[in-house]
Amino acid sequence: MMEITEGSHAVAEAVRLCRPQVISAYPITPQTHIVEALAEFVANCQLDAEYITVENELSALSACVGASAAGSRTYSATTSQGLMLMAEVCFNAAGMRLPIVMSIANRAMGAPLSIWNDQQDSISLRDSGWLQFYAEDNQEATDLHVLAYKVAEDHSIQLPAFVCFDGFILSHTYEPVDMLTQEDVDKYLPKFNPLERLDAADPISFGMYATPDYYLEFRYEMDQAQKRAKAVIAKAGKEFGAMFGRDYSALIEGYRLEDADTAIIAMGSICGTIKDSIDEMRAEGKKVGLLKIRVFRPFPGEEIAKMLSHVKRVAVLDKNISLGAKGATVMEIRNALYGSSIPVKGYVLGLGGRDVRKRDLKEIVALCEKGPGDQFYGLRKELI
Amino acid sequence: MTENTCELFDCGHRACGGCGAALAARLVTKAAGKDSIFVSSTGCMEVFSTPYPETAWKVPWIHSLFENAAAIASGVEASLKKQGRKEKVVIMAGDGATFDIGMICISGAFERGHDFTYVCYDNEAYMNTGIQRSGATPYDASTTTSPAGKCSFGNKRQKKDMPAILAAHGAPYVATTSIAYPADLLQKVEKAIATPGPSYVQVHAPCCTGWGFEGEQTIAIAKLAIETGLWVNYEMIEGKVTKVKKVVRKPVEEYLKTQKRFRHLFKPKRQDAEIAAIQAIADKNAEKFGIDIKLPPKKE
Numbered sequence: 001m002m003e004i005t006e007g008s009h010a011v012a013e014a015v016r017l018c019r020p021q022v023i024s025a026y027p028i029t030p031q032t033h034i035v036e037a038l039a040e041f042v043a044n045c046q047l048d049a050e051y052i053t054v055e056n057e058l059s060a061l062s063a064c065v066g067a068s069a070a071g072s073r074t075y076s077a078t079t080s081q082g083l084m085l086m087a088e089v090c091f092n093a094a095g096m097r098l099p100i101v102m103s104i105a106n107r108a109m110g111a112p113l114s115i116w117n118d119q120q121d122s123i124s125l126r127d128s129g130w131l132q133f134y135a136e137d138n139q140e141a142t143d144l145h146v147l148a149y150k151v152a153e154d155h156s157i158q159l160p161a162f163v164c165f166d167g168f169i170l171s172h173t174y175e176p177v178d179m180l181t182q183e184d185v186d187k188y189l190p191k192f193n194p195l196e197r198l199d200a201a202d203p204i205s206f207g208m209y210a211t212p213d214y215y216l217e218f219r220y221e222m223d224q225a226q227k228r229a230k231a232v233i234a235k236a237g238k239e240f241g242a243m244f245g246r247d248y249s250a251l252i253e254g255y256r257l258e259d260a261d262t263a264i265i266a267m268g269s270i271c272g273t274i275k276d277s278i279d280e281m282r283a284e285g286k287k288v289g290l291l292k293i294r295v296f297r298p299f300p301g302e303e304i305a306k307m308l309s310h311v312k313r314v315a316v317l318d319k320n321i322s323l324g325a326k327g328a329t330v331m332e333i334r335n336a337l338y339g340s341s342i343p344v345k346g347y348v349l350g351l352g353g354r355d356v357r358k359r360d361l362k363e364i365v366a367l368c369e370k371g372p373g374d375q376f377y378g379l380r381k382e383l384i
Numbered sequence: 385m386t387e388n389t390c391e392l393f394d395c396g397h398r399a400c401g402g403c404g405a406a407l408a409a410r411l412v413t414k415a416a417g418k419d420s421i422f423v424s425s426t427g428c429m430e431v432f433s434t435p436y437p438e439t440a441w442k443v444p445w446i447h448s449l450f451e452n453a454a455a456i457a458s459g460v461e462a463s464l465k466k467q468g469r470k471e472k473v474v475i476m477a478g479d480g481a482t483f484d485i486g487m488i489c490i491s492g493a494f495e496r497g498h499d500f501t502y503v504c505y506d507n508e509a510y511m512n513t514g515i516q517r518s519g520a521t522p523y524d525a526s527t528t529t530s531p532a533g534k535c536s537f538g539n540k541r542q543k544k545d546m547p548a549i550l551a552a553h554g555a556p557y558v559a560t561t562s563i564a565y566p567a568d569l570l571q572k573v574e575k576a577i578a579t580p581g582p583s584y585v586q587v588h589a590p591c592c593t594g595w596g597f598e599g600e601q602t603i604a605i606a607k608l609a610i611e612t613g614l615w616v617n618y619e620m621i622e623g624k625v626t627k628v629k630k631v632v633r634k635p636v637e638e639y640l641k642t643q644k645r646f647r648h649l650f651k652p653k654r655q656d657a658e659i660a661a662i663q664a665i666a667d668k669n670a671e672k673f674g675i676d677i678k679l680p681p682k683k684e
Contacts, residue, residue, distance in 0.1 A: 059489050
């Protein structure tokens, strides 16, 4: 049923339908509306979950680790500074192979303090072992939570997952969203049934230490699980399509890309603006298309290379920067296109909530056609 | 090797001979019983008991990080509650994890009132990383980050009063005990577990390697800590001290001289003022908790 609702509320509703048994919550802008909505669900008996109001984000994720290890489906949400406070636990949760699902309402990292959107927070944890999904709009933000549980809890994967959606731009925006029903979600998402859990009837040890004789293989197994996740996402995404009418089997999506000369590559809410600008550029005769990345981990490098084989140039947009190097996405794309002669140009933009408008995207396409290579786009020269 | 024993913290671990913490783990698991789930922090105990693929724990056990055992336990407890399961949740963490790095998680978990028992095995320094001072290190103890030297007598501060801090959180049951008194330890841990809500038990667990004594002296030294008044065994129920181990006190010197961490108080020359300052700490403990047994005057 279509409903005009705020992104955070749509996400909270999707999480409710996934029947998490333990939720831990700590406020941080722009994530807070999600955990507030979940608290209301619990207070009104619309969700039967243990709701733990922790004292900081480190404990928020730690409580999920304990709860998940003890056999419960768990959920938390955070962003930016909060995610960084969790960073140590993020690596730990993935290493213990606990399929926690966490929303990230993407926000810039301080200093200087910024509550506005970019994707530096989740990108900075790209190496932590978590699956990373990025939503273009609130429909995807809603759907991807259900998909994320299905994939994370698959016995061949057992890795935690971030569902990232742009802070304020999506989290605080009202859009029509096709709300899922409990009946359908119950059919799609089976009860949490972990392979192992803390249980007095069958005692095992979680989180042991590994000497150099064992550690390397643990990391290898995690990497293998990440790689297996591509096929599991494809299957779960297809099943989602059959059940709900929106197919998420592809980790990437093209928009008017089939005959494009210039491909723009991006993640998150910016993709909507890009699609609009592409329609305008197409009307002006420019053959521009979009390659949207919906899953950043596992990284669909081979799939991207295949989809780009016909283009003449690529403009990669990064709402993050690995300072001293490049944006995270452009580095991945160059890696994916290694050996190809397609020029790849990277644009770091939109950091700390700086607007990216249709005319900016047209300018970037023009720059990509003839301008220099990697650069920050939209700098206010008078401030430098 | 392990099949014929009924210990839940079993032989085959890699602690030093005479390790006070290993003995604490054996006694605490015995008191907790098999229907319990243990949560550990990073530290000596975690390392000596769980080198993958071996484990000394025959109860379910989880270790995550150094600082978050209380938050992990919060999640375990909530998860069990949601599933209608009855296992007891017991944390075993060292003094660094408890007095220092874990304070925020502990404060949050005690304030929320989760039903678990937090056992701190207190060996009075960071032993796993090589004997650095913690908030539990006693006055004048020489550690690798509070070394005694030409212009230092070692650690400049007294132990943090963790039991009082947790009692102030409203913890219904707080107790201190020692590996030298196993019956007392067992009884207190059982009582802590039986008490609904968050309980705290602090176990004095001498470390032969870190304190500098032979492994066969562990129990004797733990006893001396009690007998000199430098460690007091007591219970606090709803914030009120209800039970105190009374002793005929010995001078603190008898305790100090057994350990290399206090050797600088005696060699190259005796530091009377420092020994007197430590005696004053014991005297203050004695007065605060009323531990002194008054002996009748000897008959001629």
